[in-house]
Amino acid sequence: MPVKVMIPTPLRAYAGKREAVELDAATVGEALGRLTSEFSELRKHLFTDDGKLRSFVNVYINDEDIRYLAKENTRTKDGDTISIIPSIAGGCCS
Amino acid sequence: MSGEAQLWISMQLAEQIRRHGAETYPHECCGALLGRDNPVSAHSSSDEGAEKPQREVLALFPLVNRRDDSPRNRFSVTSGDVRAAEKEAARQGIDVIGWYHSHPDHPARPSEYDREHAWPWYSYVIVSVAAGAPTEITSWRLADDRAEFSAEEIAICQRASV
Numbered sequence: 001m002p003v004k005v006m007i008p009t010p011l012r013a014y015a016g017k018r019e020a021v022e023l024d025a026a027t028v029g030e031a032l033g034r035l036t037s038e039f040s041e042l043r044k045h046l047f048t049d050d051g052k053l054r055s056f057v058n059v060y061i062n063d064e065d066i067r068y069l070a071k072e073n074t075r076t077k078d079g080d081t082i083s084i085i086p087s088i089a090g091g092c093c094s
Numbered sequence: 095m096s097g098e099a100q101l102w103i104s105m106q107l108a109e110q111i112r113r114h115g116a117e118t119y120p121h122e123c124c125g126a127l128l129g130r131d132n133p134v135s136a137h138s139s140s141d142e143g144a145e146k147p148q149r150e151v152l153a154l155f156p157l158v159n160r161r162d163d164s165p166r167n168r169f170s171v172t173s174g175d176v177r178a179a180e181k182e183a184a185r186q187g188i189d190v191i192g193w194y195h196s197h198p199d200h201p202a203r204p205s206e207y208d209r210e211h212a213w214p215w216y217s218y219v220i221v222s223v224a225a226g227a228p229t230e231i232t233s234w235r236l237a238d239d240r241a242e243f244s245a246e247e248i249a250i251c252q253r254a255s256v
Binding site for chain 2: 008009010011013014041044045055056058060065085086087088089090091092093
């Protein structure tokens, strides 16, 4: 079933300069997997080397944070919109 | 270090960032940089002899540091704050082009923690605040391969903010 993944501005350079990508996926994890298969350069900015979503990367399905749903197993339905929103963090010493 | 990237900002906005760092000292301040990222034009016509800014800060969106546990050496902006900044930028017809924060009593250089929590494309402005007084201000961009930050030149311009 087609879902739309909105690409945040900083990552569009790694997704063919697209603002959004439509793909078929039954879960949010599957959508992100397909997205990063199609655009492999995106992967390292979303996932750590061991395949986990980076701690500052937040994923929403239609305005709901997937952390409060079934995380990456959250099921999608036709026409859902998935958004990738960073939280910004940093600090002066390691 | 690449000397090619440039971030244009007015004197007033640069001063506003420095002031924010002084106000929250000894804690870190943070906020969003709103502006325009202009693709380099092949036929750029010069305006008063000045080159067209490639990337320019036009407004700031100061935010509250959400790191209550260690605000002296960490800052955090929630995804809700990011959305609010994006909404404000859209209202002004511009974009979120980066973020600023302060390093209290530390140099204005990105830390390993900064690198781990960054994305390319954004400009990351850091102001050093020594004993309560803002000193150096720098800007950085993360490399495509996430390996390191490169310095981005800050060009102070006379243009008034929108």
